[in-house]
Amino acid sequence: MLRNTSIIDKYVKLAESANASIMVDGDTIHIVAKPEYIPGLAGKLFNEFKCVHRTCVATDERPLSGFFSLTHLFTDDSNGFYVALKTYLEGDKPRAPSIIEQVPAADWCEMEARDLVGIEFEGRSAYRLVLPPGWPSDVYPLRKDFQYDKRPNMLPVSEKVTITEESSTVPVGPYHPALHEPEYFELYVEGEKVVDVKYRGFHVHRGIEKLGESRMTYQQVNFLAERICGICGFEHSTCYALAVEKAAKLDVPERAQFIRSIILEVERLHSHLLWLGVAFHLVGYDAGFMHMWRIREKVMHLSEYLTGSRKTYGINLVGGVRKDINEEKKPKILETLDTLEKEFKELVDIATSVPQVKRRLTGTGVLPREDAVKLGVEGPVARASGIDRDARRDLPYAAYKHVSFKVPVYTEGDNMARTLVRVDEVFESISMIKQLLDQMPKGPIRLEEFDIPPGKIGVQVVEAPRGGDIHFVVTGEGKPYRWRVRAPTYNNIPALRVMLRDQPLADAPLTIASIDPCFSCTDRVVVIKEDGSVYKLSLVEGVKL
Amino acid sequence: MSEKLKPAKLLIVATKSGRVTKKYPYEEPLVSPDFRGLIEIDENKCIGCGACVNACPPNALQLISDKDTTVIRYFIGRCIFCWRCVDVCPVGAIKGTRKFELATDDASDLYVHVVHKKAKCEACEGNGGTQKMLYYVVEKSPITEEYLNECPDCRKKSFIESVAKRRAGGVSE
Numbered sequence: 001m002l003r004n005t006s007i008i009d010k011y012v013k014l015a016e017s018a019n020a021s022i023m024v025d026g027d028t029i030h031i032v033a034k035p036e037y038i039p040g041l042a043g044k045l046f047n048e049f050k051c052v053h054r055t056c057v058a059t060d061e062r063p064l065s066g067f068f069s070l071t072h073l074f075t076d077d078s079n080g081f082y083v084a085l086k087t088y089l090e091g092d093k094p095r096a097p098s099i100i101e102q103v104p105a106a107d108w109c110e111m112e113a114r115d116l117v118g119i120e121f122e123g124r125s126a127y128r129l130v131l132p133p134g135w136p137s138d139v140y141p142l143r144k145d146f147q148y149d150k151r152p153n154m155l156p157v158s159e160k161v162t163i164t165e166e167s168s169t170v171p172v173g174p175y176h177p178a179l180h181e182p183e184y185f186e187l188y189v190e191g192e193k194v195v196d197v198k199y200r201g202f203h204v205h206r207g208i209e210k211l212g213e214s215r216m217t218y219q220q221v222n223f224l225a226e227r228i229c230g231i232c233g234f235e236h237s238t239c240y241a242l243a244v245e246k247a248a249k250l251d252v253p254e255r256a257q258f259i260r261s262i263i264l265e266v267e268r269l270h271s272h273l274l275w276l277g278v279a280f281h282l283v284g285y286d287a288g289f290m291h292m293w294r295i296r297e298k299v300m301h302l303s304e305y306l307t308g309s310r311k312t313y314g315i316n317l318v319g320g321v322r323k324d325i326n327e328e329k330k331p332k333i334l335e336t337l338d339t340l341e342k343e344f345k346e347l348v349d350i351a352t353s354v355p356q357v358k359r360r361l362t363g364t365g366v367l368p369r370e371d372a373v374k375l376g377v378e379g380p381v382a383r384a385s386g387i388d389r390d391a392r393r394d395l396p397y398a399a400y401k402h403v404s405f406k407v408p409v410y411t412e413g414d415n416m417a418r419t420l421v422r423v424d425e426v427f428e429s430i431s432m433i434k435q436l437l438d439q440m441p442k443g444p445i446r447l448e449e450f451d452i453p454p455g456k457i458g459v460q461v462v463e464a465p466r467g468g469d470i471h472f473v474v475t476g477e478g479k480p481y482r483w484r485v486r487a488p489t490y491n492n493i494p495a496l497r498v499m500l501r502d503q504p505l506a507d508a509p510l511t512i513a514s515i516d517p518c519f520s521c522t523d524r525v526v527v528i529k530e531d532g533s534v535y536k537l538s539l540v541e542g543v544k545l
Numbered sequence: 546m547s548e549k550l551k552p553a554k555l556l557i558v559a560t561k562s563g564r565v566t567k568k569y570p571y572e573e574p575l576v577s578p579d580f581r582g583l584i585e586i587d588e589n590k591c592i593g594c595g596a597c598v599n600a601c602p603p604n605a606l607q608l609i610s611d612k613d614t615t616v617i618r619y620f621i622g623r624c625i626f627c628w629r630c631v632d633v634c635p636v637g638a639i640k641g642t643r644k645f646e647l648a649t650d651d652a653s654d655l656y657v658h659v660v661h662k663k664a665k666c667e668a669c670e671g672n673g674g675t676q677k678m679l680y681y682v683v684e685k686s687p688i689t690e691e692y693l694n695e696c697p698d699c700r701k702k703s704f705i706e707s708v709a710k711r712r713a714g715g716v717s718e
Contacts, residue, residue: 223627224602305577309581309626314581314628323579350552354552
């Protein structure tokens, strides 16, 4: 506790230096400051306090307080604190100072706030990120006066492949050749070498945040959150439920938290096995792909056995879970995990000895540590570049404080390192599920009755197979007033430009796949200029290549 | 030499695992006993209260009302098979099944309608809930029987009137 007070004192001093008010609520430190102090405070949090900038949230609070608000969310991973840096903005055309000079990772989320809530950022170039090119410029979908089922008049605008004199353009997409998701890369090649990359995403923005804030109730949003991503859906629904529970200060039964952790690890197993299969397929080792997916099928059966569905498990609710893992199920889970561990070990051993797999993975798509830190990458991509960060250990949630596990960290930063991180995590997950099953306490699996008071804030990070998901919830009457979601691929995509540069074209699909991209997650929330042309990632331009 | 031959070990793995593709649909079962599939609504048990409609996340269950009837419409095309309706149904009219083969060439197969008659209001000729819902309420709490011949709006009105009369101290009868 003494340690905690000295850390909180540090934050109190920081807030006092900027005339800001500070409030500590559980593991979240809320700092409310005047807009002009925000860049300075954010810079200190990022550079001196070594906090990670996760995302920023713009909220239309006019019906409540008459202001717009902007909250930058940081996490202090070494001390286990969440830091919410909030400011109120006046007027119908609110203006806020930009923090991208101090925190480059805030680029996309600021532009998202500009598109969806209409906050102008001072001191930076602005472009349209999320909304389609034909969308009218004065309509902001996340403002409270915009109806969720309204469709503004829009003219469809088509986009063309960029053709330059210096290099040839190779379009990849709008469907990824391996991952079957809508996104678009333009690779500029000279001979066989990739010299530059452009990314155009956000084709599948589905307005999920607006839907959760308008049509749905607290318990319904769990099912919507699960559909943000087809692979790591349970992470999103857990993250949402935990955020609401934190905001409402609900004491969720321990057993429910254990069941959540078990299902989260089962989902990580299936996700990593799927990715390994896809990676082998991309390097042309289809036999390995088939066998990896054969053993993955066991995990799919396991999740159906435990939850009632192969994917989109649908067992999370605010206040607990819907399906118990009883004693009769334990032997079958342990048996499946044992055979899985044996078969996986054998298969990975064989697959990594295949010369083509070894050569194609080693030394390709290198992301050096310095770039990884600057870009704020997440999950296995960060851990393969030597950043030791895992929300399960640093910001424990659900039942992770009860288990011991290693966080695999590699320093090479190439595709091989990212593969090995995932291989190691599979073994860790298997051991974690066994520990969790062993220690599972008895008791109820969900709270029967509880109230959620309006106007409370909950922030939660959940480590998905691809990195940290973050959900931010402001509670309202019967449904969230504001619900903000950020998926890990959002932070990982900008790193691709570093990885692809000066690499042979043949390695590009594999390198793109190596971040395990999940475009639907990211796009829930487009990189285009007002004239409809594709925007070049300014963030990555900041990194000297 | 053995290191070079290691990739060939996959042949052993493949022989051991054999054929894993199931001969569906000639082989049973494809789904586990815990699988959540199609829901079935028992028309006789359903009282048309709309609890399932309020709980349904994707709006697969909808309440459609006209003058005399209330219809619960289940559209399978939207259903996510979460079974929240099964959880919340007060009379246990909705049952979860393991059915998953739902493809059809006729879109009308994807709709299930449960039609309920509305209860008539004695005061205003309009109507409120379904008849079956009133029976259900009376059964649960017999004391309510005398209020139930009016629709909720008329009930409110007559309640306010009687309070107003009492306040004014006048008795009109």
